[in-house]
Amino acid sequence: MKPVFSKPKALNDAVMHYCPGCGHGVVHRLVGEALDHFDILDRTVGVAPVGCAVLMYDYFNCDIIEAPHGRPPAVATGMKRSRPDLIIFAYQGDGDLASIGLAEIVHAANRGENVTVIFVNNTVYGMTGGQMAPTTLLGQQTTTSPYGRNLNTDGYPIRMAEMLATLEGTSYVARHAIDTPANILRARKSIFRAFEMQVKDMGFSFVELLTTCPTNWGMSSRESIRRIKEELIPYFPLGVFKEKEVADYI
Amino acid sequence: MYYDVFISGFGGQGILLAGQLLAEAAMEKGLEVTFFPSYGVEMRGGTARCTVILSDEAIGSPIVDSPLCIIAMNQPSLLRYQESLPEGGLFIVNSSLARLEDVQRDDILVRAVPISELAIELGNARLANMVALGAFAQCSGTLAPEEIVAALESVISARNRKLIPLNEKAILEGARYAREMPVFQMHEVEKRDGQTY
Amino acid sequence: MSSGKRILVKGNDAIGMGAIKAGCRFYFGYPITPQNEIPEFMSRELPKIGGEFVQAESELASINMVLGASALGVRSMTSSSSPGISLMQEGLSYMAGQELPAVVINVVRCGPGLGGIAASQGDYFQAVKGGGHGDYHLIVLAPASVQEMYDHTILAFDLADRYRNPAMVLADAILGQMQEPIVEREEEVQEPRKPWALTGAKGRPARHIKSLLLKEGELESHNRLLQEKYREVQKHEIRYxxxxxxxxxxxxxxxxxxxxxxxxxxxxxxxxxxxxxxxxxxxxxxxxxxxxxxxxxxxxxxxxxxxxxxxxxxxxxxxxxxxxxxxxxxxxxxxxxxxxxxxxxxxxxxxxx
The missing domain is CATH 3.40.50.920 (Rossmann fold)
Incomplete structure (x- = not known):
């Protein structure tokens, strides 16, 4: 019998701990497909964040290290500089990347480190129980913004893809949403492109993915997918913000 | 054998280079040596000072509070450090830039050398550090002036190699002056009252 | 002492020389007085021998770059002075938990706070009692001469690898700034194999380096093993x-x-x-x-x-x-x-x- 659907080789058979309706599983699969596609699984090292995805080493069939909170881009820098033959990717959430690790992501991007960063933005701290993130939308209620995010006291949600695209050091910057099949296919294409950039020594690649967190949003899976389209995408527009044709270093 | 010396002056007088050269020369002679520069937060100007310790045994403290010799390359150094000398200590004073009459101690050995003037006569005021080292070698008896000359090549950067002969001349000139100058007695100094810097 | 030639070297430069002699080819650091000669030395020398120097955006980043390089099995190091070392405590705790070797140089200045740039030994507690969170120890060496700045840097790499633990050279501003004759080591430094390193899962199951241990009893056992290791260090590595x-x-x-x-x-x-x-x-x-x-x-x-x-x-x-x-x-x-x-x-x- 001809198989018509299978798991990527990059993922193992462990049952994921992610909540029903969470976007991490889909993003893991897309990353896994990219590792399969470029046949780089056996020379890839992943850097796990602090947050829900810290346990990603339980799901991927590649070497993985766990980094301190916010520091995956620094850890990835140390790795890529010492073993440029390896493929290094960091996988980070919004608290990890856009709050505590803002300096690390901006400077790794600015140095044009030849690594790939997968940024999962679900507008909330997941693992710690639904606190306000730097990407939490105005008015959004979280456990630390119980009256809704207030621009006077909490400031505005940060658009990381746009910010990083302004840096001369970045080579590929895109944002996609994990809501509809069409958007997931676009995300897949960008994740593939991001790894391709690294394989071709093209420099820093970054893909932001808008995903759901039904548990901490207090929604059903279906409602949370709808929220991506109705609330997130209007504030975090989708697209490829930057794509260098040639590497500008070496 | 144990000997320690402070070299002190303005930033820009080549104080640290002089200390380094002395340390290098002593090392090449086979002595143990420690060179410690004082440093401040400012990048330029201010006071520069270094300590050099020479010994034929392992050196203990790199920090010295009362050295056997002080080379005061300017007036502030003369004022600030003369009290640090032990009884019988050697005070080499750059009499071109420091006033002998401000030496308050009568229990130390003062050697006044017009270091900056000698350097200018040799063609460059920046040779003052070398003149001072020559005088130090002569007065302290720790190293021969020629032993300091021999270390020039290790300390002067390749870019300035052509300046080695001139530096050599300055070291020997400082030594010559110190050898030939009359021994200076403190009681001969006429104190000029009421003058301050 | 070997019969090699004596050269007059500044303490901070001796650390750089020792690191390169020990096979360290990757340095990550951030400027702070009184240790700036170390990153300056490494930025000048490493590119000549195929190494990498990265001036990190902060000490938080430097220690984590070291963490990343170390996890791949290479010898890497960072250096700083007291306030910067405070920022590195998070990374040091992680590396102790993950059993990653690394060499960290602390050219101690005076504190607390921004303090001053003069020499101090005020970081003794921080260095030997943990500094970061959790039950762990660094291996801490205290040089007292420029020769030992060189020797201890090499020794720190050896001990760090032998015990898979971060090692710190606890110097101070005087040792960093003073110059003394040293003799460089002639014999080659042997680096041990690192079968635990992340090198890509080629022909073997994937490897993970982590300190998050959530299964019941797992973290307690891990802590017991760490303590066992520290006892081994105490048994074999005391020097005075x-x-x-x-x-x-x-x-x-x-x-x-x-x-x-x-x-x-x-x-x-x-x-x-x-x-x-x-x-x-x-x-x-x-x-x-x-x-x-x-x-x-x-x-x-x-x-x-x-x-x-x-x-x-x-x-x-x-x-x-x-x-x-x-x-x-x-x-x-x-x-x-x-x-x-x-x-x-x-x-x-x-x-x-």
Whole structure:
């Protein structure tokens, strides 16, 4: 019998701990497909964040290290500089990347480190129980913004893809949403492109993915997918913000 | 054998280079040596000072509070450090830039050398550090002036190699002056009252 | 000492030379006085030998770059001074938990806070008692000469690899800035194999390096193993120097620069007929407490000298026998005890016996 659907080789058979309706599983699969596609699984090292995805080493069939909170881009820098033959990717959430690790992501991007960063933005701290993130939308209620995010006291949600695209050091910057099949296919294409950039020594690649967190949003899976389209995408527009044709270093 | 010396002056007088050269020369002679520069937060100007310790045994403290010799390359150094000398200590004073009459101690050995003037006569005021080292070698008896000359090549950067002969001349000139100058007695100094810097 | 040529070297440069001799090809760091000669040296020398120098955006980033490089099995290091080392405590705790080797140089300046740039030994507690969160230890070496700045840097790499643990060279601003003759090591440094390193899962199952251990009992067992390792370190790696302790009636205990200062004071006391010795811990963790205990069976007076308000003195008190007196003399905030001050304390306590 001809198989018509299978798991990527990059993922193992462990049952994921992610909540029903969470976007991490889909993003893991897309990353896994990219590792399969470029046949780089056996020379890839992943850097796990602090947050829900810290346990990603339980799901991927590649070497993985766990980094301190916010520091995956620094850890990835140390790795890529010492073993440029390896493929290094960091996988980070919004608290990890856009709050505590803002300096690390901006400077790794600015140095044009030849690594790939997968940024999962679900507008909330997941693992710690639904606190306000730097990407939490105005008015959004979280456990630390119980009256809704207030621009006077909490400031505005940060658009990381746009910010990083302004840096001369970045080579590929895109944002996609994990809501509809069409958007997931676009995300897949960008994740593939991001790894391709690294394989071709093209420099820093970054893909932001808008995903759901039904548990901490207090929604059903279906409602949370709808929220991506109705609330997130209007504030975090989708697209490829930057794509260098040639590497500008070496 | 144990000997320690402070070299002190303005930033820009080549104080640290002089200390380094002395340390290098002593090392090449086979002595143990420690060179410690004082440093401040400012990048330029201010006071520069270094300590050099020479010994034929392992050196203990790199920090010295009362050295056997002080080379005061300017007036502030003369004022600030003369009290640090032990009884019988050697005070080499750059009499071109420091006033002998401000030496308050009568229990130390003062050697006044017009270091900056000698350097200018040799063609460059920046040779003052070398003149001072020559005088130090002569007065302290720790190293021969020629032993300091021999270390020039290790300390002067390749870019300035052509300046080695001139530096050599300055070291020997400082030594010559110190050898030939009359021994200076403190009681001969006429104190000029009421003058301050 | 080998027969090699003596060269006059600044302490901070000696650290860079030692690191390169030890096979370190990856340096990550952030500027801070009084250790800037180290990143300057590495940025100049590493590119010549196929290494990498990265000026990180902060000490948080430098230590995590070291963490990343170390996880791949290469020798890497960072250096800083006290405030920067405070920022590295998170990374050091992670590396201790993940059992990653690394060398961290602390050219200690005075604190607390921004403090000053003068030399101090105020980071003793931070270095030997943990510093970061959790039950862990760094291996801590305390050089007292420029030669040891070179030698201890090499030794730190060896110990870090042998025990899969971060090792710190605890120097200070005086040791970093002063110049002394050193002899470079001639024989090659052997790097051990690292079968635990992340190298890509080619022909083997994927490997993970982590310190998050959530299964029941897992973290407790991991902690027990770490403690077992520290006991091994204590068993095999204690180093100390002694000077004239055999017949001493008072022993001065000091590390690093303080030990150099104390040495001059001890020599002066000896020359005046006082039976005084010097005990210098070379490793601060593991601390040579057992040797102090043995000494204190006979010597009943100890004078601890530090460039702080009294940190190592606690470890001395913990180890000497109950009837020994432990006196302390220290100067904090960048002030340096002079040999004369130490000598006066020796005389005072010697007479008090």
């Amino acid at each position: 120097n002694e000077l004239e302790v055999e017949d001493a009636e008072l022993v001065v205990a000091a590390f690093g620069t303080s030990a150099r200062i104390a040495r001059t004071a001890v020599s002066k006391a000896r020359s005046e007929g006082l039976k005084v010795g010097l005990f210098r811990p070379v490793t601060l963790f593991p601390f040579p407490g057992e040797r102090l205990r043995v000494l204190s069976a006979r010597v009943k007076n100890f004078l601890v000298v530090e460039m702080n308000t009294g940190q190592m003195v606690e470890d001395v008190r913990l180890n000497v026998s109950g009837d020994a007196s432990v006196f302390f003399y220290g100067r904090p905030g960048g002030a340096i005890p002079t040999p004369m001050e130490v000598y006066e304390r020796i005389v005072k306590h010697y007479k008090e016996q």
